[in-house]
Amino acid sequence: MGKRKGSGRATITDVAEHAKVGAITVSRMLRDPSKVSDKLRTRIEQSITTLNYTPDPKARALASGQADIIGVLIPSISNNVFADTLRAIHDGIKGTPYQVLIGNTRYDPQEEDRLISLFLGHRPAALIVAGIDQSEKSVNLLYEAKIPIVQIYETGDKPIDMNIGLSHIAAGQAMTEHLLEQSFCKIGYLAARMDPRMERRLESYRSMLKPLDLYDPRRVILTEKASSVNCGRTLMRKLLDNAPDTDAVICANDDIALGALFECQSQGILVPDQIGLIGFNDFEMMSAAYPSLTSVRTNRYKIGQLAIEAIFQRLKGETPEHNQIDIGFDLIQRDSTTRK
Amino acid sequence: MGKRKGSGRATITDVAEHAKVGAITVSRMLRDPSKVSDKLRTRIEQSITTLNYTPDPKARALASGQADIIGVLIPSISNNVFADTLRAIHDGIKGTPYQVLIGNTRYDPQEEDRLISLFLGHRPAALIVAGIDQSEKSVNLLYEAKIPIVQIYETGDKPIDMNIGLSHIAAGQAMTEHLLEQSFCKIGYLAARMDPRMERRLESYRSMLKPLDLYDPRRVILTEKASSVNCGRTLMRKLLDNAPDTDAVICANDDIALGALFECQSQGILVPDQIGLIGFNDFEMMSAAYPSLTSVRTNRYKIGQLAIEAIFQRLKGETPEHNQIDIGFDLIQRDSTTRK
């Protein structure tokens, strides 16, 4: 017979014995104090503090079949876009028994597959995944898991379960349209390592300019490198070399836009008089820059917030009104695209 | 009698029955395939794939008493300082069975206490906490947990267990010294919501300037608001109102330094000719800015990396050579403090 050592810490049974009640009564009190009489409740509370008892979440999860873990799969941890959403998710679960388990797919579809099956092994209460481009294999696994799944950042045709984001195709159009409206017409595009959402914005730009005969491949500068402000400077320099007559630039994100601005400053090029600049995401710094930088505001915090809300609704057994939410975006016009 | 439904997914027993072996044999194979004969191994492997079995980590953790969770407590998720460390930690555990559980203390000592006891309830394999200012209650809990604990970002006198970081007192001195060496003498200080490390850098600045009779409280502008680039602009504006003769500014971090630069640009103040600027952390954008911004490079990724390495050593039963590592810092001089 297998005598085991145990963790050394107080267990629910220890508390029960100390308080001279059944273990289940302690369990009940922990989850819903109103289900236990006042007398026992105070006795149990005392035993808990004297024994310094803390419940073991994994034992609870195993017994109840309900894990208190919400998995989140994102392509990057240090990118502010995802960090803002993570913050919202953490804010949303504050005060609940849930814990967030973060997986970093590093923009790698294979790693995404691996993490999805790894995470499902934890039997999480729900899963949040970035984007809508999961592999067929993963999509099947997610279906079968029969837990709330939220795909975020981008809206798509067929959500696995729920979907909260925005149309990056529409965003790409809005950016291009804005520049055209401001009478820019030699419009370039700078982008670093692409994720599917960036690709779709770029595609929008192309398909808007081509019919107008304004598309010029010389003005599109791409790199495989990770996005950064320095990268923005380099890309801008290349663009100015390639096509010095460019009069406006769409940047795949705000870091690149900031770098582009610095490059213009260092070359004595006036923004917006000589070159208009627009970024994407509207990080806080965009409004502080001088000149202030136009960008497309994407409410990344709200995406996380709505995702958690939807999950909690489903966890409570309710069905959210919509299984897909397009939170839209706002093009915030600032000095960098406003010609006097 | 209590018939339970179960999770619906394949269990180790299902696999065992399917392969006509004992459950423990499956368990052994999963953890160390060499302990099982080739014949049974292939049979079990087949059963696993046909049943689509994935082990349940919490059942394993419960039975073995060893959790595969590493807890990380940081004050903010969206701040790049912490995000870089998180990335290192995630990189470090890649390929291991460990999972990272992140707790967001929101710069709140009470929340830190709450999360420490909550996390210890999970019986994590190890815990990483930011800073060295945990409450006495928490310090005791961490001691008693008898797991590897790493305090990061700052070096202190008495590590609870292990400690990896740098001296922010020394960093504050280095920043002040640098400006003095560059013949700045009317040196201001801008800081947003303070954490203990910022406070210590500020204290260093004060205690260096006072004996030289260069300290002027008019030049110290603080705010309770969260740090941001816009905040940097506001603080800089106030400083210029308060003490227009200021000739250099230490910024509590890089965001504020960037904001200060933009404010100078908007007021037509030349950096570094009229005002020198130095930041802290050396985010990537500092080198891209125009003029490039001097900053103190703190290797936040390395902190996370070393923390995870130390933890794995301890988990393997080894004792790391040092229980405290000062990774130091580098003051990177750039144009913003280099007078021609």
Added chain:
DNA sequence: CTGTTAGCGCTTTCAA
């Protein structure tokens, strides 16, 4: 409102 019993899925111990 409270307790008894069985069992969640896995691993340890002991035995073959």
Added chain:
DNA sequence: TTGAAAGCGCTAACAG
């Protein structure tokens, strides 16, 4: 090398 039994800490189910 393999397996049977026991139990990790908790809770669902069924009683009282």
